[in-house]
Structure formats: C-alpha cells, structure tokens
Amino acid sequence: MTDKWWQSAVVYQIYPRSFADSNGDGIGDLRGVIDHLDHLVALGVDVLWLSPIYASPHDDNGYDISDYQAIDPLFGTFEDFDELLAGLHERGIKLVMDLVVNHTSDEHPWFVESASSPDSPKRDWYWWRPPRDGKTPGEHSAEPNNWASFFSGSAWQLDPASGEYYLHLFSRKQPDLNWENPEVRDAVYAMMNWWLDRGVDGFRMDVINLISKVTSLPDGVVAPGALYGDGYPYYGQGPRIHEFLHEMHERVFAGREDRYLTVGEMPGVTIDEAQLFTDPARDELDMVFQFEHVDLDHGPGGKWDHRDATVLDLKESFGKWQRGLADAGWNSLYWNNHDQPRVVSRFGDDTVYWRESATALATVLHLQRGTPYVYQGEELGMTNVPFQGIEDFRDIESLNYYAEAVDVLGASPADVLAALRRTSRDNARTPVQWSSAPNAGFSAATPWIEANPNYTRINAAAERDDPNSVFAYYRQLIDLRHRENVVARGSFELVLAEHPQIFAYTRTLEGRRMLVLVNLTGEVAEYEPDALAGASAPAVDVRPDPGSWSEAEFVLGNLPDGSRAADGRLAPWQALVLVRTD
Known part of the structure; x- marks a missing residue:
C-alpha cells in the first residue's frame, strides 16, 4: 500500500467532559484542553481525536447531537474551538472530530420536524413504522419488530401523537437517521464539508457500520433468557453500507485524501469486511475500529457476563487481524477509549504489578502494524474505579442495565454492581488525574463524576519528570514508532x-x-x-x-x-x- 502520513502517527483521544475543567463548573471544556496542549506535545502524539462537543441534551454525554454546527455552551464557544484548532496546528498536531451520524438527538430540528406530523417532509429522514397488525400502540409486542436497543429494552419508541414508533438502536433520545433517503445523506455530507472547510483534519465515525438497514426490518433471533431479539444481522454491515461510504468519500474527501484521516468505528465487523472498508483502491475509509479483542472477556451473556481472557486469546485475535490486513487495509490499535474499562485493570494487574503491566500492555499494542490510539489517562496508567453503589454511576448504558437486570429480571444488586465495576464505561470517564490536588487537579468544583481515589499517587504531575513512570514509557514507545520505519511499515x-x-x-x-x-x-x-x-x-x-x-x-x-x-x-x-x- 502507498505510504500514508497516518501510518507512523499516534492518535490521542480526549473525552472533553472529563479532561480538564477551566471554569469551575465541574465539567471539562475546550479551554481546559487548550490549557493542557503541552501535555500532548510532551507525549509526542500526532493527532487529537475529540469526542463530541456539538450542541446536545447530553442524554448520552454528547453522542446525542441536536446541532452538528454548534458548540455546546457546556464546552465553550467557537472562539475557543478556533483557538484550540490553531494551537494544535501550531504544534504540528492534527484534529479529528467525532462524527455521529447513525443517529441524532430527538431534540435535533430534523427530528422535531420529522415528528411533527406523518405528513412532514422530513418524516422519512428517520425510521417510522406503525404498530404490528392487530396490535394497539403501546401494548406488549406492538413494536414494529423485536429488536433490542444497545442500551437495554426495545429499539422502538412510541410517539403517542401519531401512534407510530421510531427506531433507536441506542437511547430513546437517539433516533436513527434513515440513510436510504438521499436528502439525509446530502445534509450529512454538507455538514462534513463545512467542518473540513473550517480546518479540521478528518473524522472518527461513530458506529458507522450501522447506517444501512435491511428495509423490511425483520425480527431478530431471541436468545435464551433475553427479552428482545438480535437485530444486528439486519443493520450491521447492511446492504448499502459500501455504497454509502464510497459516496461519502466522493462527496467529501475525493481529491484531498492525503490531508485527512477517516476512521470507522464498527462493532461486529469481520476481517473480510474490514479489508473491503479499508482497501485504498475502494475509496471508503482509512481504517476501522474493530471490537474482537475487547470482546474476549465477554461471556455468552454479553459484555456484563465476564469470562477470563487468556494470553493465547489475545495473541490469536491480534495475530489474525495483523495477517488479515497485511496486504490491503489498515489496523486501528487500541486498548482504551471512552467506551472501554481501563486496560491495566482489565488485562493487566492494577495492584502489585501496576506499572509493569501498564507498560507491558502498551508495548504489545504500539509496536504492531497499525495506528495506535491513546485514550486520556492511559499514558498515566489510570485504573478502573472502586464505585461504591449505583448512585456513583452516570452512564446511561450502565444505569439502564442495572434497572433492567434488577427490577425486571430479578438479578442480585450485588452481582450487577460487581459487573458494572468491572465493565462500565464510567471507568473511562472519571476525571483525568493531573495532580494530587483536590479532585485530581481536574476542577476547583465537585466534578460531574467523582475522581478515582488513587489520584493521589497516579497523576501527571508525579509522572511527568519521573524517567521510570508510565508516562515516560509511553513517550519512548511513541518516539520509537516515529524513529523506526520498521514499526510503521x-x-x-x-x-x-x-x-x-x-x-x-x-x-x-x-x-x-x-x-x-x-x-x-x-x-x-x-x-x-x-x-x-x-x-x-x-x-x-x-x-x-x-x-x-x-x-x-x-x-x-x-x-x-x-x-x-x-x-x-x-x-x-x-x-x-x-x-x-x-
């Protein structure tokens, strides 16, 4: 494959809500990112991936977008954004935005108009369906099909005004866009071009492999003990997905590919499919995020059903993907992100061998063929959190799972809490541990989610000048990738x-x-x-x-x-x- 700039690059992900708070409201913001740009320079990264900062009701912490072309006041202003972008570019760091276009917020003007009437010109911008034949809206089994939401419960929400249901693969406040409608695609591409014209350097595309659905929306298989069916065979890598992504490339990136990075998050993608998505000759994506290695410790019951993953499991999975994309395509290499528990607690030893296992896992990842990603705090060896009770959690997925498991299925609260402590996305969302000051130096106010109590010993201030720290080791790994062409290519x-x-x-x-x-x-x-x-x-x-x-x-x-x-x-x-x- 032709050499690309991102083959030797390292990407750093910032989840702004939890990165650094500059105005004392307990929530991270853009100016907090600006204040810590030198941390990224010291680490040596090449790209910043910024989780959503768009206007949002924050039902799913910003992944429910109500205006793609507005900065949420929670995070700052466009003046702050422009200063951040300029500061990154001055330091030789590119900016990749999170792009969430499988769904919007139900407060987005597109959906508000779509829901206003069955005759709305935007009705077909989302997936609306009547109840099943012979069923009364709202009664059991009236949903158009039996698909489960990723966030528990049905993937359908009744609109009482029209008596119809809309599809939401995630939260009920995240209705799925209907990519079958060319007007939807036109609007998305126009928005993407608007951001590129503003100076951003590409997109990480959230669950982008779910945008094409089988239009007949058939029922999924219901697993033993499950309440709803598995719709993934009908929306994962759907029938028009390659068409849509190629069209996106032609309408947004064609002729200027060398400048930009396009990354597709694709839960459930296979190696053969990833080859197609990332083959440069097909003009779709530069790389995908696959989930096989971070699903290895999931049991038959899914992510909350833990099983121990072995070293042999990890080698088999990584080795298979390395071989599978050796001739065409490219790997994204990651342990952590805003959706995954901390790797040192997950596959390492966060007690006796905390530093050793954090750096060992980093070594395994960073020197493979692919583009490595560092999630905020990973370079410090941040760990999972000893949450005490359900009141300590903030993540909608975790809260919905607890309610369904305990209140509907009758599971033991203690067992469910144990699963949440191990697997909840909130493990990745506690404040970055900048120092041993109160609240880990993240904020002068009480943070929106409590800091991990181990911040007094695991923090950037303690590690930055320590040549034997986890931070120092990450710097060496990144430098090695930059110096040794054999690592990149x-x-x-x-x-x-x-x-x-x-x-x-x-x-x-x-x-x-x-x-x-x-x-x-x-x-x-x-x-x-x-x-x-x-x-x-x-x-x-x-x-x-x-x-x-x-x-x-x-x-x-x-x-x-x-x-x-x-x-x-x-x-x-x-x-x-x-x-x-x-």
Missing part, C-alpha cells in the same frame, strides 16, 4: 505462538528486523531462545532464516534493571524490544 510475524504467557512478534522491513517480547503474566516466563527463529504464520518480507538475537541492539524495555537480551527468561510483565539489521 514493516511486516508482522507472530513468534512463540503457543506460549501461554508470552506475546512475541517480529517486524521486518528491508533487512531491518525488530523483536518484541512481552510477558503478560505475573509469573516468570521461560522460553527457548532458539524458538525465536520460528514463526506461526507466513509474513511478507521476512527472510527464511532470521538468525540469532544474541547480538541484537536493545532499544526499549520496561524494567529499569531487567534483562536487555533475549536470554530465555522474562520477569513478570517484562517487555523487551530488540532490533538488528540482517
């Missing part, structure tokens, strides 16, 4: 594929070879050094005889006094990176 080959503790792989480009060795457990891991010459699968640009690593150059390690050679033994959570020229 080399081939990937998994080694020690069957080892139950070690995640190891090589990257190779034009005779330059890198070995990444990481122990992802709290026990010493032993291996045969000679086994590093083997591989689990074929790779592009890899010589048949990799030779010995005994004389390779040590370039990075996460243990200050640890081994600097591939000598057959890794300490708990040790990461080791070696490079040689063949």
Whole structure:
C-alpha cells in the first residue's frame, strides 16, 4: 500500500467532559484542553481525536447531537474551538472530530420536524413504522419488530401523537437517521464539508457500520433468557453500507485524501469486511475500529457476563487481524477509549504489578502494524474505579442495565454492581488525574463524576519528570514508532505462538528486523531462545532464516534493571524490544 502520513502517527483521544475543567463548573471544556496542549506535545502524539462537543441534551454525554454546527455552551464557544484548532496546528498536531451520524438527538430540528406530523417532509429522514397488525400502540409486542436497543429494552419508541414508533438502536433520545433517503445523506455530507472547510483534519465515525438497514426490518433471533431479539444481522454491515461510504468519500474527501484521516468505528465487523472498508483502491475509509479483542472477556451473556481472557486469546485475535490486513487495509490499535474499562485493570494487574503491566500492555499494542490510539489517562496508567453503589454511576448504558437486570429480571444488586465495576464505561470517564490536588487537579468544583481515589499517587504531575513512570514509557514507545520505519511499515510475524504467557512478534522491513517480547503474566516466563527463529504464520518480507538475537541492539524495555537480551527468561510483565539489521 502507498505510504500514508497516518501510518507512523499516534492518535490521542480526549473525552472533553472529563479532561480538564477551566471554569469551575465541574465539567471539562475546550479551554481546559487548550490549557493542557503541552501535555500532548510532551507525549509526542500526532493527532487529537475529540469526542463530541456539538450542541446536545447530553442524554448520552454528547453522542446525542441536536446541532452538528454548534458548540455546546457546556464546552465553550467557537472562539475557543478556533483557538484550540490553531494551537494544535501550531504544534504540528492534527484534529479529528467525532462524527455521529447513525443517529441524532430527538431534540435535533430534523427530528422535531420529522415528528411533527406523518405528513412532514422530513418524516422519512428517520425510521417510522406503525404498530404490528392487530396490535394497539403501546401494548406488549406492538413494536414494529423485536429488536433490542444497545442500551437495554426495545429499539422502538412510541410517539403517542401519531401512534407510530421510531427506531433507536441506542437511547430513546437517539433516533436513527434513515440513510436510504438521499436528502439525509446530502445534509450529512454538507455538514462534513463545512467542518473540513473550517480546518479540521478528518473524522472518527461513530458506529458507522450501522447506517444501512435491511428495509423490511425483520425480527431478530431471541436468545435464551433475553427479552428482545438480535437485530444486528439486519443493520450491521447492511446492504448499502459500501455504497454509502464510497459516496461519502466522493462527496467529501475525493481529491484531498492525503490531508485527512477517516476512521470507522464498527462493532461486529469481520476481517473480510474490514479489508473491503479499508482497501485504498475502494475509496471508503482509512481504517476501522474493530471490537474482537475487547470482546474476549465477554461471556455468552454479553459484555456484563465476564469470562477470563487468556494470553493465547489475545495473541490469536491480534495475530489474525495483523495477517488479515497485511496486504490491503489498515489496523486501528487500541486498548482504551471512552467506551472501554481501563486496560491495566482489565488485562493487566492494577495492584502489585501496576506499572509493569501498564507498560507491558502498551508495548504489545504500539509496536504492531497499525495506528495506535491513546485514550486520556492511559499514558498515566489510570485504573478502573472502586464505585461504591449505583448512585456513583452516570452512564446511561450502565444505569439502564442495572434497572433492567434488577427490577425486571430479578438479578442480585450485588452481582450487577460487581459487573458494572468491572465493565462500565464510567471507568473511562472519571476525571483525568493531573495532580494530587483536590479532585485530581481536574476542577476547583465537585466534578460531574467523582475522581478515582488513587489520584493521589497516579497523576501527571508525579509522572511527568519521573524517567521510570508510565508516562515516560509511553513517550519512548511513541518516539520509537516515529524513529523506526520498521514499526510503521514493516511486516508482522507472530513468534512463540503457543506460549501461554508470552506475546512475541517480529517486524521486518528491508533487512531491518525488530523483536518484541512481552510477558503478560505475573509469573516468570521461560522460553527457548532458539524458538525465536520460528514463526506461526507466513509474513511478507521476512527472510527464511532470521538468525540469532544474541547480538541484537536493545532499544526499549520496561524494567529499569531487567534483562536487555533475549536470554530465555522474562520477569513478570517484562517487555523487551530488540532490533538488528540482517
């Protein structure tokens, strides 16, 4: 594939509500981001992905948009936005906006007009349907189909005024746009061009693979114990999705692709589908966010049903995606974002080996083929939160799940709370821990959600000048990606594929070879050094005889006094990176 600027870039995500509060109202804002731009410079990132700052009722914390071309006063003004954009560009950092166009807020003027009458010219901008034949609106099973909402309950909401239902795959206040209507697509593309003309550098597109639905809206299969059916087969990667994304490219990005970044969040996408979405020859997207690796600890009952994910699970998943997109397409590499619990608590050890596991997991991710993403606070090793009760949670998904599980299904409140503490999106949404000052230095006021109590020891002020901190290690990883072309563009080959503790792989480009060795457990891991010459699968640009690593150059390690050679033994959570020229 042709070299692209974003292959060597690192993206940093800011969830503005929780990043930094500049005006003392307990909620993060744009000026808070401006005040901390030097933190991004010190880290070395290339792109800022900004979660929604558009006008919104905040039913889903800004992912329910009521005006795409207005800044929510909660976050500031357009003057603040323009200052932020200029400040980023002056520092050589691009700005990618969150684009949420599968749905709007029910307070968006488009929906207000659509709901005003069945004869409204915008009625068909959303998915409206009458109740099922023979059913009275509002009664059980009157919904047009049995689809479940991602946020619990039915995906249909009754409009009493018209007696019809509208579709909402998420909150009832997030009605789905009808992309079958060309007027909807025209309006979306015009809005996107408006932002690009203003100077932004691309979009991360929220659940963009859900925009095309099977228009007959058939019922989904109801799993044992479930209340509603699974509609995903009828809206995930729907029949016109490739057509819509190609049209978006032609109407918004064509002729200026090299400047912009387009990222599609795609829950449930497969490797074969991702190849199509990200093949440069197809002119759709630059990369996708897939969910396979962050679903590995989900049991048969879904995200709230925990199972332990093993090192072998992680290697199999990452290795499969690396191989699958080796020839066409591109990977987004991430552990954390605003929807995921903190990785050091999830797949690491946030107690005894907190620093070691945070840096080991970072090493595994950042040196693969793809574009890495750092979610705010991840570079500090922020952890999950010891929430005490349901009153400590703010996330609509978590609150709806608790209500349905406890009040409808009769689950134990203690069991549901345990699942929420482990998996809730609120784990990612507590304030960034800037210092040991009250409220983690996030705000002079009581924050909208309480800071993690461990901010007194895990915070940016304590880590910024500590050469052994998690922050310092992230800086080294990012610098290594920028310095070593083999990281950005080399081939990937998994080694020690069957080892139950070690995640190891090589990257190779034009005779330059890198070995990444990481122990992802709290026990010493032993291996045969000679086994590093083997591989689990074929790779592009890899010589048949990799030779010995005994004389390779040590370039990075996460243990200050640890081994600097591939000598057959890794300490708990040790990461080791070696490079040689063949």
